[in-house]
Amino acid sequence: MKRAICPGSFDPPTKGHIDIITRAAGLFDEIIAVVVVNPAKNPSFTAAERMDMLKKSTAHLPNVTVDSHCGLLVEYVKEIEAVAIVKGLRAMSDFEYEFQMALTNKKMYDNADTLFLTTSIDNMYLTSSLVKQVASYKGDISGFVPSQCLKDIELRLSGRYSNE
Numbered sequence: 042m043k044r045a046i047c048p049g050s051f052d053p054p055t056k057g058h059i060d061i062i063t064r065a066a067g068l069f070d071e072i073i074a075v076v077v078v079n080p081a082k083n084p085s086f087t088a089a090e091r092m093d094m095l096k097k098s099t100a101h102l103p104n105v106t107v108d109s110h111c112g113l114l115v116e117y118v119k120e121i122e123a124v125a126i127v128k129g130l131r132a133m134s135d136f137e138y139e140f141q142m143a144l145t146n147k148k149m150y151d152n153a154d155t156l157f158l159t160t161s162i163d164n165m166y167l168t169s170s171l172v173k174q175v176a177s178y179k180g181d182i183s184g185f186v187p188s189q190c191l192k193d194i195e196l197r198l199s200g201r202y203s204n205e
Contacts, residue, residue: 044071045125045156048114051076051091052084053194055172057164059098059187061129064158066102073121074099078111085173085197094194098187115146118153126155131165173198 047062051074058074066072076091086094088109099105110117118126126146128139136157143155160167172185176198186194 042070043125044073044121044123045069045127046073046075046114046118046121046123047127048075048077048110048117050079050082050084050169051095052086052169053172053186053198054091054094054098054190055164055167055169055186056184057129057131057160057167058095060161060164061127061158062095062099062105063102065127065156066105068127068156069125070104072102072105072127073123074105074107075114075117076107076109077114078109080111090193094187094190097189100189113149115149115153118146119150124152124154126153128155128157129160130157131160131167 045065047065049058051058062072062074074095076088076095078088092107092109095107099107114126126143130136130139139157146153146155167185172182172194175185176182176195179199182194183191
């Protein structure tokens with residue numbers, strides 16, 4: 042069985058994230074969407090909330106499961122015996138950082154191959170940070186996030202800057 046992971050912070054998940062996960066699900070027998078927990082960051086949603094939103098958004102994909110990991114991603118790859126790390130790229134600026142990470146992971150674990158999928162044109166501009174900013178001003182984010190978690194995201198983010 043060919044198992045791959047799609048890691049990310051998913052804070053919150055966007056339609057771009059789901060597009061990459063969906064396309065990866067067509068390439069591998071099993072995909073694990075991994076919520077990467079970075080203790081140095083201050084996410085808007087807990088890891089459990091992000092996992093729940095991903096589960097709702099990928100429920101239609103029978104070969105996708107959701108997990109979380111805190112620590113080196115390459116250790117997770119070893120642990121679950123994944124054959125690939127699937128990452129989405131929006132622009133050349135994404136490539137520089139992701140290429141460096143791919144080479145580092147490969148150096149640390151020879152079986153850690155990274156596959157880059159370019160985002161669809163509809164999602165090239167889309168980031169979780171953009172979603173948070175628009176939502177904080179009560180803007181319409183329905184075109185940016187999966188419908189299954191729209192209300193969860195709006196409830197959490199719509200009042201972030203209401204006192205300023």
